[in-house]
Amino acid sequence: MTDFYDSLETRSPDAREAELFAALPEQVGLAKAESAAFARLLADIDPEAVTSRAALAQLPVLRKSDLIDLQQADPPFASLTATPKGELRRVFASPGPIYDPEGWDNDWWRIARALHAAGFRRGDLMHNCFSYHFTPGGFMFETAAHALGCAVFPAGVGNTEQQAKAMADLKPQGYGGTPSFLKIILEKAEEMGLDHSSLTKACVSGEALLPPLRQGLKDLGVDVTQCYASADLGLIAYETAAREGLIIDEGIIVEIVRPGTGDPVPVGEVGEVVVTTFNADYPLIRFATGDLSAMLPGLSPCGRTNQRLKGWMGRADQTTKVKGMFIHPRQVADVVKRHPGITRARLVIEKTGDADVVTLNVECAEHGDTLSSAIRESFQSLCKLKTEVTFHTPGQLPNDGIVIQDKRA
Numbered sequence: 134m135t136d137f138y139d140s141l142e143t144r145s146p147d148a149r150e151a152e153l154f155a156a157l158p159e160q161v162g163l164a165k166a167e168s169a170a171f172a173r174l175l176a177d178i179d180p181e182a183v184t185s186r187a188a189l190a191q192l193p194v195l196r197k198s199d200l201i202d203l204q205q206a207d208p209p210f211a212s213l214t215a216t217p218k219g220e221l222r223r224v225f226a227s228p229g230p231i232y233d234p235e236g237w238d239n240d241w242w243r244i245a246r247a248l249h250a251a252g253f254r255r256g257d258l259m260h261n262c263f264s265y266h267f268t269p270g271g272f273m274f275e276t277a278a279h280a281l282g283c284a285v286f287p288a289g290v291g292n293t294e295q296q297a298k299a300m301a302d303l304k305p306q307g308y309g310g311t312p313s314f315l316k317i318i319l320e321k322a323e324e325m326g327l328d329h330s331s332l333t334k335a336c337v338s339g340e341a342l343l344p345p346l347r348q349g350l351k352d353l354g355v356d357v358t359q360c361y362a363s364a365d366l367g368l369i370a371y372e373t374a375a376r377e378g379l380i381i382d383e384g385i386i387v388e389i390v391r392p393g394t395g396d397p398v399p400v401g402e403v404g405e406v407v408v409t410t411f412n413a414d415y416p417l418i419r420f421a422t423g424d425l426s427a428m429l430p431g432l433s434p435c436g437r438t439n440q441r442l443k444g445w446m447g448r449a450d451q452t453t454k455v456k457g458m459f460i461h462p463r464q465v466a467d468v469v470k471r472h473p474g475i476t477r478a479r480l481v482i483e484k485t486g487d488a489d490v491v492t493l494n495v496e497c498a499e500h501g502d503t504l505s506s507a508i509r510e511s512f513q514s515l516c517k518l519k520t521e522v523t524f525h526t527p528g529q530l531p532n533d534g535i536v537i538q539d540k541r542a
Contacts, residue, residue, distance in 0.1 A: 393465065464515050468493070479536060
């Protein structure tokens with residue numbers, strides 16, 4: 134038994150980067166050849182030239198927020214899949230609805246790596262409380278557990294008393310599901326006088342694991358780790374025993390970009406999580422999740438050498454409406470691009486009496502009336518609205534990924 138799922142987790146960062154980008158041209162070529170949507174999106178792209186992060190950053194971004202409309206216009210998968218519908222293993226519907234495919238590969242969503250890091254091993258029984266109805270969560274964790282050689286009790290959601298009774302009877306070693314539901318089950322077991330001591334580990338997802346909830350579960354005898362995954366991408370990142378950020382999965386490339394754009398930001402700066410997969414059935418290239426996070430510097434003390442995400446830090450889609458006009462983060466980014474001296478910007482909308490007041494806060498080493506006037510003109514040209522401009526010294530604005538802050542009640 135080893136602490137690591139495989140040798141990929143401990144290869145040198147340089148070796149990982151070289152191997153991922155050596156494989157990327159083939160994946161871009163597959164997407165372009167087998168997916169009608171990517172054939173259009175990547176029409177002017179030479180796959181053989183996409184061999185670096187700089188080259189990848191030149192490709193268009195596909196936003197999850199657009200999937201509902203794209204799929205409605207071209208059902209069921211907006212022609213983004215590379216495998217015909219009838220040759221898939223399963224098809225799911227997530228809220229929206231967004232339709233998600235599943236192929237036939239073992240551990241298709243790559244969740245086994247996260248379960249292994251959470252301590253799951255061959256011969257364990259998992260009490261799986263992700264839903265098996267419409268959405269893929271139950272199967273995501275079940276197929277991963279099977280890949281590790283674990284048995285699964287497909288508990289699903291609800292029926293708290295029956296869950297507690299089954300846990301006492303079956304004595305599972307581990308749990309998969311949301312952390313809040315695990316706490317509900319364990320507290321119900323305590324109330325009913327049922328033994329839940331067999332359950333010592335859990336891999337949770339689907340909601341925030343805040344410190345009080347983690348500690349509450351620890352007090353009930355369960356060591357909890359979390360993973361960050363989605364129905365379309367599978368595993369994105371996972372927690373280890375080090376509890377210092379989330380290790381990025383070995384089967385993807387992650388970028389952090391300025392919200393509303395496809396422009397990568399420096400390590401440590403908060404931005405939107407953009408993922409490129411190596412999935413042959415659903416070859417998502419530069420898929421913007423809509424989630425905010427940041428890359429942590431350095432390596433994890435757990436011994437794994439991949440990059441780390443700070444964790445979920447909010448939503449990147451901050452579109453708002455002022456005086457009947459929508460303002461998108463990408464428009465603010467376009468204003469910034471017109472003025473190279475600006476290092477960061479934050480648009481704040483407030484209500485004064487009955488009037489909306491719009492203020493563009495910018496970090497800029499040098500400023501004055503001339504630059505202020507030029508920024509206002511750029512904003513009005515691009516956003517069709519007037520704004521005030523307030524200057525800040527570099528580093529003064531919060532590093533939280535917020536580009537548009539709507540303070541109106």
